[in-house]
Amino acid sequence: MTDTRTQPETTRAPLAARLARIADSDLWWSFKNSKSAVGAAAVLAFVTVTAFLAPVLAPQNPYDLAALELWNAELPPVWMQGGQMPFVLGTDVQGRDILSGILYGTRISIFIGIASVAVSLAIGLLAGLAAGYYGGWIDNVLMRIGDVLLSIPIILAAILVSSVAQALLPPELREAGIAAVLVLAIALYSWVQYARVVRAQTMVERRKEYVQASRLVGTPGRRLMLKHILPNTLTPVFVAATLNFGLAILIEATLSFLGVGMPPNQPSLGTLIRVGNQYLFSGSWWIVLFPSVQLCILVVAVNMLGDWLRDALNPKLR
Amino acid sequence: MLAFLIKRTANAIFVMLSVSFIAFMIFRFVGDPVELMLNEQATQAQRDALRAKLGLDDPFIVQFTTFVKNAAQGDFGISFRNQQDVLAMIAERFPATFELVIVATLISLVVGIPLGVITAIHRQRWYAETLQFTSIIGISLPSFVVGIGLILIFSVWLGWLPAFGRGETVDLGWWSTGLLTPSGRLSIILPALSLSLFQITLVMRLVRAEMLEVLRTDFIKFARARGIPARTIHFRHALHNCLMPVVTMTAMQIGGLIAFALVTETVFQWPGMGLLFIQAVTFVDVPIMAGYLCIVALIFVTLNALVDITYAVIDPRLRGADK
């Protein structure tokens, strides 16, 4: 973290060369040699690709109310007696195809995960840079806001933000807005982590000669600084982002399970589990089982990758 | 030292003030208290009268000041739904949540520390790797899925353990405990297990990381060189050195566990503060939501401040450090 290079690396290598360099890197080597990392990445890729191809792959659009046919309600998976194609994993009480529900639900879960990480990264980077570079009251205000946020446990913060925001949404925006609200609810909390890392690095860089020098000649050293700060913070930020991605998916699922997340007509995995849980004892176990399994697989794969990444990027453990 | 104490306390007070602002915003903007307090058959005139009486028409800043003043005295008003004092209702639930969290924490230490030590000292062995791998699953499984699974297996299929509630409780003064009755002890097993799963994994991973670090130090190398038996090295010297971070983390996690318990409490209908809160969210019982938020934040902030101060007492170098 105390890199003293003053000459920034400004090479813009051609793509092939860059790929070759990646393939040659320590990270890639460590990845290739970690069975769990390769496995997790493969599972994650599969889950993500199938989720994003949901409109093509899924036999049914579970959000299209007109496509749901009550006659098909509660069909068991095809390998059981009474199961019917194309409902491979059976249907729920609305006649919603479970497989389609899972594919679309995974898409929502992944979307909320990615979006909340992206939003919190953006806020965190900006806040960290501003706090570190300007210092003074800006730093104070931003960091105190961070303290306050971190003093509310994430689950509580997310429940509160999403229930408040949902109450304030006008009805026209409600359907489209809920996912955005959840993204915000989760992102509002996790940016602090990134901000702290970036702020610390910015403070280190700010005191360096090249910044002071460029200030003297009147050109702000900000751009130059950015090129130094970002690579140095990339590692911890990247690891945190991967783990937060998993966390975001879990939080979203929990909120939906508690009934303050995605509504039943736009089900995420958590909503599917909440609804399915009502049919746990009536014999329709497939409604709750398959979404639960998918959620677990997804989060396990993300966390395994994050875990490997942390070890691989932490020189002390190598 | 005094300066540090004052600074730390001021920081905590500032945080609490901000939290109460958030609580107030919830109080003010979620749902319409008037709709919740009145009978559905109330007339518009009654609604207006109540609105005026509650001070909902006062300027924002006046309402907030009143709210903070009352909250500082532990007065969060009375629940819209139950018409009981919010603080008293939360205090009544506190023992249930606290016992759940403590038992879960104990389970996580008792299980997590040995697992951490094993995975550290045998880190190349297959079982250590399996454990390390399993621990990722432990961190990844949503606790409500675990809870549903535990109920299905242990209550419905096997019929060994109760599916909900706290069993019989005994009152010790104002504290009601379920740990002194057989049914109470049976009832706490499943919820505590499902709450501790995540924590076990955290403890195990922390112990492992710390152990690996300590085992690499010269101090341990010297001990090895002196021929001290491996068991003594591992459990007396090495483990001893990594207990401090474990204790710190456990202390700081308790606040988070108290909040996270609300998921477990919902699944197991455990009559703690979290269940009260979730029910308040459903019924838009805003005074309870606001009160719960303030109290959980207070516990959280106090624990963090205590940990910081303890550290400062142990290690004076930290006193001047930028927090």
Next chain:
Amino acid sequence: MISKTGLKVALLGGMAAATLAGTASAETVRWGAPRDIVSLDPYSYGDSYTINFLNHIYEGLVRFDRDLQIEPALAESWEIISPTTWRFSLRKGVKFHNGSDFTAEDVLASLTRVSDESSPLKGNLPAYKSATVVDDHTIDIELTGAYPLLLNDLTNIHIFDKDWLVENNAEMPTDVSAGVEGYATFNTNGTGPFVLESRTPEAQTVLTVNEGWWDEPQHNLTRIEFQPVTSAATRVAALLSGEVDFVDSAPVQDLPRLSAAPNLKVLERTDLRTVMLGFNRRDELVAGGENPLNDLRVRQAMQLAVDMDLIQSRVMRGKSRNAGTLVAPSIPGYSEALDSVVAADPDKARALLAEAGYEDGFEFDFVCTNESYVNEEQFCQAIASMWSRIGLSPRLDIGPTAKQTPKRAGGKADVYTIGWATLPMLDTYSILVQMLHSKEGNSGVFNWGNWSYPEIDKLTQAASVELDREKRLSMETEALRIAKEEIVMMPLHQQPMAWAVSADFEDFPQFPDNKPRMWFVTR
């Protein structure tokens, strides 16, 4: 509460179901309720679930018998001494749980308390004007006008002990806005068959038998342990494992499983409550723009689009009774001629929409709650799906009652669900005056769509003062006919009610108003 001994394991449909047998004595009922009561004060909140539970502790002047006919309780007899004055002779020798005697002063104090301006239950005694104590055991109740349904209302007005109220400064209803707790919120002193032992809100409320009850008990219970278990799945699990032995709201989808369990029996029947849809009838939709719902053809199309038979068989598992009119068959004023269910005809629905000029459909807010009615979340989704199939675009908004009611009552819903059982009145007049009547004064409080049908208003007002029962009922039926023709409300069904109890209860009567009355239970 639970013992390890007596573990019974039964195989059931490939799943092992087991029982944690209770050690509690045979005369205990462990009641797993879908929700908690809100308070111990029956006048705290206009909530019929709470009021019914508290009926175990408190009693009214009159009560319903096993056949839901009104019979004397704390009043032994009554007479109408003028069209607006009723004289009640009170039972002698009745004691409150704290030992004090029951007198006319207690009735006066209770009526004063419940009819106070700040009382949330004021609306449950709409015709009350004042009361005068004649002697220790006689009281006159003065009404604002001729009113045939006073006794029905009085079944729900629980009687407090005046001295107890005075001593504890609880003569007035608890004023939530004052931020002060009321003594009666935590403490009870009634005359009823059970006495409060303890209460922890949202956790457990325990009642024990009142040995000194004035009436001959028909039950043999000694203890009631009431515990809210809000999650339906947990409630079923608790029932299957024997942790509770009575559940008053068993999910319909779990009934086969529960009836198959050897240690349980399921009691089911159709509720009095008719679930229906209401329409926004203001000039504009919630989101703005001209309101197509004011066009009768549009409402007809919406009714024709919904296949209630399919919902009945799939969502309600064949347990509901589809309704053609707004009240259940046993409610006075009901007419079989009106109770014809409109058969689904999506083609005709589309044609009607086109005729009205909405062949491309329109968007509207469809507001449902997720816990007010049986499987509401599911049937709302099914209805929304059926509407989308004729080209409409419902924006389904599902949430807890506390969040949805302000929207519905405040005109922020274009189509909404509502259920009406006509309780505690048990008469069609209830729905006419509360819901179908134009919104004015105390009438039309639940007229959330803001419609106005002068003919319905006229019939309602005439019925309110008609003391001849037959004439009154025919006016009420006529009003229902207009409502059906105009589709003021769209009736869906009478919902099923299902209770599950431990098989060893000898007698566990179930009532069409879905209120458990433990004073009739024997074990």
